Each structure stands twice: as C-alpha cells, then as structure tokens.
Amino acid sequence: MAGVLSAGLTTGAAPFVEEARSRGELYITQAYDLYSPENHAAWAALYGRMQPRWERYANDHFLRGHEVLALSRDRIPRLSDINLRLTPLSGFQARPVSGYVPGFLFFDCLSRREFPTTITIRDQARLDYLPEPDIFHDVAGHIPMHTEKAFADVLARIGSCVHTAVSLAARVRDRGEQSRRLENVIRAMSRFFWFTIEFGLMRTPRGIRAYGSGLLSSYGELEYAIESEDVQRYPVQLEWLINQGAEIDHYQPLLFIVDSFDHLFSLVEELERWMHAGKLNHVAPGLPDIAAGDLQSFLDAAQSL
C-alpha cells in the first residue's frame, strides 16, 4: 500500500491503476490524492505551453469550453468538479477508467454520454512522448468540446451507431462472416472517429481551425496541422474517409475539413445509413488494425441480443 501511495499516477508507472486492471476493473475512481507534485507539474507544463497555440489554432467552441470548465492551469483537475459544470450543458460526464476500453464498450459509453477518461498523466520528463492517452489528452483535449451541445450530440450519435452495428451482425448466422463484416464496420467507425473527433479540422470565419482532440492535445502537431505545407487538407468526403488508412505513429499527412457540427452530425447519420445498406462491410483494408479485444466486444454484444 505504501508503494501505491508514494508512486503517483504517472502513465506506465501507476500501481493504483495497474492493480485495478489486474483485478479486471475497468471503471475506477480518480484517487485524486495519489497525484504526486511531479504529476501536477507535468499538467502545468503541458497546459502552459499549449495555451498560446490553442488561442491561435483551436476552434472557438473549444476555447469557450475551456472557459466554462475553468480548468486549473496549475493542478490536475478533479473529474467531479468538471462534471458539475459539464453535465448541465450537454448531459456528458467524464468517467474514470483504468486504461484500454474495448471498442463496443467505449462507443456504448459515448451513446450514454459518458466519456471514458484516463486518470494517469505522462512523465514530466517526456512531455511529448505519449504511449497511450493520458488525462491531459482526455481532459484538456477532449472534454472542453463536450460542453458544446452540437458537438456532444455528434459524439453520442457516433456511439449509438454500435447498436446498429451489432443488431445487423446478430442477423448473420455464419460466425466467420459475422466476424469479417464486423471487422470492416469497426474499421470504418474507427476511421470516422479518428479523422473527425481526434484529428478533425473545421472551416471558420478565422480560417481553418482544429476541433480534433488528438491535435488539440499535441504541442507540435496542432501548429503543424494548420500551418505546414506538407499536410493535405480536404473537405471531408465520407466515402474517402472510411477507406483511408489511419496512420498513428507520426504527424498526420492528410486531414479532413468539416463546415460545422451540424454538417458532422449529418455525416454520422449517413454513416449509419451506409451501415444499414451494407456499404461498410467491405472497406479498404489497412490501418487501423482491429485488436482482438475490440472485435470480441462487438461479437459478445451481438451474441447477447
């Protein structure tokens, strides 16, 4: 227990989280008192260097979200404090998790307006190194967007698509064919999430601005995404997006632009129509790889219907 108390909640070195995971516990508490001074210092350093870039490159909804949440710049925020401000605005709440959430459960949480939120924070000495999502990515990068009702509606609508996916899969008798189709549908949904919620750009009166949280939590990539001549930026086309490989290990060479969150909402509805029509059963192979646990979570959900 002494080890748990003194180790802090650093990504990859947080006994409190690792022990919860080894017990199979997905949903945990934030265990706020376990954050070390170094953990809070990492938050302050990340926040301090991002702020000028947010002002320059983030969309206005995100900036307003930061204002209304009144996130601390110096200390890691308490999720319970965030939820007091967030839930009345959009129905969303941050829900602390021990790490990886299998795909079906992740999207199902979104459909219930719960956002699975990592509680650990990256090592203070390696601010740019992000082996997995941390609380800075989830809270400073994602959650301000959830204060905007139109965006929150998009996120919940994306989540609800998994119920369509599993109900369609449940009608397929042949287990091999059921897995093959689901793998394609998951790949299409993952690409949609990746190129919008994580890496989306929006056309605004101030020019192209970021609303994707992968960009908004990355000091280097946020500026690169907007300014670099090496990035291709195109108006979003759903048929392109769901067939485009999503490369995760370096800055994105290709980004898609939406006009508004109403526009994005209409794309989710189209995605679901295409799912019904079978158009997602054969998307282009390639990244992302679908983890066995993600596919299994969908198969389990289909078989429980």
Ligand SMILES: [Fe+2]
């Ligand atoms: Fe994310």
